[in-house]
Amino acid sequence: MGQAYIEELSQYEGQEVTIKGWVYNRRSSGKIQFLLVRDGTGMVQAVMVKKEVSPETFALGRELAQESSIIVKGIVRPDERAPGGYELTLTDLELVHMADEYPITPKEHGVEFLMDHRHLWLRSRRQHAILRIRSEIIKAIRDFLDDRGFVLIDAPLLTPAACEGTTTLFETDYFEEKAFLAQSGQLYMEAAAMAFGKVYCFGPTFRAEKSKTRRHLMEFWMVEPEVAYADHEANMCLQEELVGYVVQRVMEKHIPELEILERDITRLEKIVPPFPRITYDEAIVRLQKAGVDIQWGADFGGGDETILAEQFDRPVFVEKYPVEIKAFYMKPDPDRPEVALCDDLLAPEGYGEIIGGSQRIDDVDLLKQRMREHDLPEETYAWYLDLRRYGSVPHSGFGLGLERTVAWLCGLPHIRETIPFPRLINRLYP
Ligand code: 4AD
Numbered sequence: 001m002g003q004a005y006i007e008e009l010s011q012y013e014g015q016e017v018t019i020k021g022w023v024y025n026r027r028s029s030g031k032i033q034f035l036l037v038r039d040g041t042g043m044v045q046a047v048m049v050k051k052e053v054s055p056e057t058f059a060l061g062r063e064l065a066q067e068s069s070i071i072v073k074g075i076v077r078p079d080e081r082a083p084g085g086y087e088l089t090l091t092d093l094e095l096v097h098m099a100d101e102y103p104i105t106p107k108e109h110g111v112e113f114l115m116d117h118r119h120l121w122l123r124s125r126r127q128h129a130i131l132r133i134r135s136e137i138i139k140a141i142r143d144f145l146d147d148r149g150f151v152l153i154d155a156p157l158l159t160p161a162a163c164e165g166t167t168t169l170f171e172t173d174y175f176e177e178k179a180f181l182a183q184s185g186q187l188y189m190e191a192a193a194m195a196f197g198k199v200y201c202f203g204p205t206f207r208a209e210k211s212k213t214r215r216h217l218m219e220f221w222m223v224e225p226e227v228a229y230a231d232h233e234a235n236m237c238l239q240e241e242l243v244g245y246v247v248q249r250v251m252e253k254h255i256p257e258l259e260i261l262e263r264d265i266t267r268l269e270k271i272v273p274p275f276p277r278i279t280y281d282e283a284i285v286r287l288q289k290a291g292v293d294i295q296w297g298a299d300f301g302g303g304d305e306t307i308l309a310e311q312f313d314r315p316v317f318v319e320k321y322p323v324e325i326k327a328f329y330m331k332p333d334p335d336r337p338e339v340a341l342c343d344d345l346l347a348p349e350g351y352g353e354i355i356g357g358s359q360r361i362d363d364v365d366l367l368k369q370r371m372r373e374h375d376l377p378e379e380t381y382a383w384y385l386d387l388r389r390y391g392s393v394p395h396s397g398f399g400l401g402l403e404r405t406v407a408w409l410c411g412l413p414h415i416r417e418t419i420p421f422p423r424l425i426n427r428l429y430p
């Protein structure tokens with residue numbers, strides 16, 4: 001029998017298979033050894049009985065260091081107690097590489113130590129579960145949008161101008177010109193929406209966030225849909241449908257991973273649209289009632305978002321923030337120009353803002369005025385203003401932060417484990 005992957009062992013019951021992988025763990029009791037083998041798709045226990053293998057093979061088993069790479073042959077046996085439901089009766093064992101003493105052992109390690117060894121930490125069961133769920137979330141987001149006729153349009157990462165305020169820009173030299181790493185692909189998606197109607201970009205974005213929190217990365221991934229002729233209301237409907245779909249998909253495909261992470265699944269079962277909606281005004285009153293010293297016009301901190309979100313069992317929309325505290329491109333509410341047609345979606349259980357979205361200004365003069373108020377140079381945004389000169393239409397869009405969504409669905413205390421190689425304020429290694 002040829003090579004098999006551990007996740008497909010059920011197809012090979014009673015047959016001999018070859019598994020190429022690594023030693024996750026090993027224990028022996030006299031005449032029997034138990035090798036826990038991982039191959040990237042899963043883990044299986046290979047049982048080696050002394051009298052059924054060659055003396056060399058049995059001796060080799062005893063010497064295997066954790067994370068040594070091995071090729072195992074064995075017969076697939078059903079075993080109800082085994083994770084995955086199968087066990088291997090080992091018939092042959094080949095050493096590919098004997099590992100040095102592995103730094104990550106089953107004992108507890110400090111976070112900094114694990115982060116320094118992130119390149120190895122990725123092999124552990126918990127990190128494996130998280131990154132598999134991340135991969136599924138990306139696919140679910142893309143399936144949702146692709147099935148609804150959205151076109152994926154890639155936004156540039158090197159840009160001449162800011163999108164989300166000038167304080168968090170990473171600057172770099174671009175042949176004697178200044179360039180910035182993209183904070184968002186939005187402005188380019190607005191151009192694309194005027195060309196394709198429904199579009200999105202999905203890629204890394206960069207922010208020099210000077211604060212050290214459990215919700216901020218310097219490099220994070222964002223999906224940014226943008227829809228021509230969509231208003232604020234349609235924008236929020238799309239957001240809740242997307243989030244509902246993603247949660248549903250993770251529950252459908254990744255219960256074993258959620259169990260490894262000890263995620264309370266009953267909390268996720270409740271995430272079904274429609275989501276509750278409150279205005280910024282109402283949010284301020286709720287915060288004041290909860291004893292927070294905050295006045296109309298102030299932005300929310302992470303703690304405020306948690307207090308608000310804890311009042312609901314589903315994500316909650318906060319709409320219509322003061323224009324003063326939001327980005328320059330957001331359209332003011334025609335009935336009340338001091339607030340914007342915008343929303344933040346706050347995840348439950350203290351995970352904070354996972355989406356920021358808005359209807360965009362479609363009038364060229366108002367947009368120019370807002371850019372002046374924000375000290376943004378008109379020359380750099382000339383192309384963006386053109387979108388309001390050649391067939392301007394109402395349009396809306398939003399950005400969903402991938403890592404915050406992963407943290408929430410996996411129930412993680414910190415955002416650092418949601419991305420393979422996190423970029424944090426004090427960390428650029430490995
Ligand atoms: O609210 P933000 O800043 O919105 C935008 O960038 C818009 N241009 C999006 C759009 O309308 N196309 O960011 C959107 C989301 C946040 O809700 C949050 O989930 C995530 O991006 N985010 C971060 N995630 C991790 N680390 C950071 N430093 C983040 N900053 C924002």
Ligand code: MG
Nearest residue numbers: 344353355356
């Ligand atoms: Mg925001």
